Amino acid sequence: MKRMKRMTRISIVVAGGMLLLSGVTASSQTRGRVTVDNTPIDPDATSVDPSVYRGSERRSVYDGIYTEAQAARGQATYLQACAQCHLDDLAGDGVTPSIVGPSFHFRWDEDTLLAMFEAIRDTMPQEAPASLSGQAYADISAYILQVNEYPPGPAELAADVEALERIFIDEVAP
Numbered sequence: 001m002k003r004m005k006r007m008t009r010i011s012i013v014v015a016g017g018m019l020l021l022s023g024v025t026a027s028s029q030t031r032g033r034v035t036v037d038n039t040p041i042d043p044d045a046t047s048v049d050p051s052v053y054r055g056s057e058r059r060s061v062y063d064g065i066y067t068e069a070q071a072a073r074g075q076a077t078y079l080q081a082c083a084q085c086h087l088d089d090l091a092g093d094g095v096t097p098s099i100v101g102p103s104f105h106f107r108w109d110e111d112t113l114l115a116m117f118e119a120i121r122d123t124m125p126q127e128a129p130a131s132l133s134g135q136a137y138a139d140i141s142a143y144i145l146q147v148n149e150y151p152p153g154p155a156e157l158a159a160d161v162e163a164l165e166r167i168f169i170d171e172v173a174p
């Protein structure tokens with residue numbers, strides 16, 4: 001009797017699980033974005049949409065996505081090209097915004113690193129936007145992440161659109 005009950009419970013759970021699974025499959029098919037195992041179905045679905053990247057696809061600034069050497073290069077470039085306005089500690093002043101701490105998080109939380117990279121490249125330094133190399137903007141981005149206390153890792157941050165748009169600026173570790 002006891003065993004029968006357990007069997008029934010198990011089959012209800014299994015049936016429920018299958019229902020759930022078929023629901024998941026159906027909804028990801030309708031959205032045409034991601035399969036259950038996180039593979040993008042649509043090769044064009046690389047636009048910035050947080051729901052596209054999950055599991056191994058989605059990366060975080062907590063994943064160690066720049067190196068210490070890169071951040072050191074970025075700091076040197078920052079001191080030459082940015083610090084006269086944003087100051088040495090990135091905290092800015094009454095006119096120039098802070099790019100560290102709460103201001104940084106308020107502005108960039110849940111954005112991709114690509115959004116930040118492009119905003120900086122396309123508008124900064126203010127008197128000469130897009131005047132630095134892609135590498136220099138990547139290095140400066142690495143330095144900004146370091147000052148904001150995100151950990152370094154084994155590989156450099158590349159000035160690569162596809163790589164940058166997979167990395168999310170999470171305020172809290174995901």
Ligand code: HEC
Nearest residue numbers: 081082085095096097099107119120123124125126127140
């Ligand atoms: C001549 C002064 C000046 C220099 C040099 C300068 N900035 Fe700025 N920066 C500003 C001002 C003013 C703003 C706010 C207005 C704006 O966003 O254009 C700003 C805004 C920003 C923002 C916020 C953009 C946003 O979309 O919220 C970032 C990030 C930034 N600067 C980074 C940099 C970096 C990195 C450099 C060096 C490559 C740099 N700035 C050089 C004055 C400057």
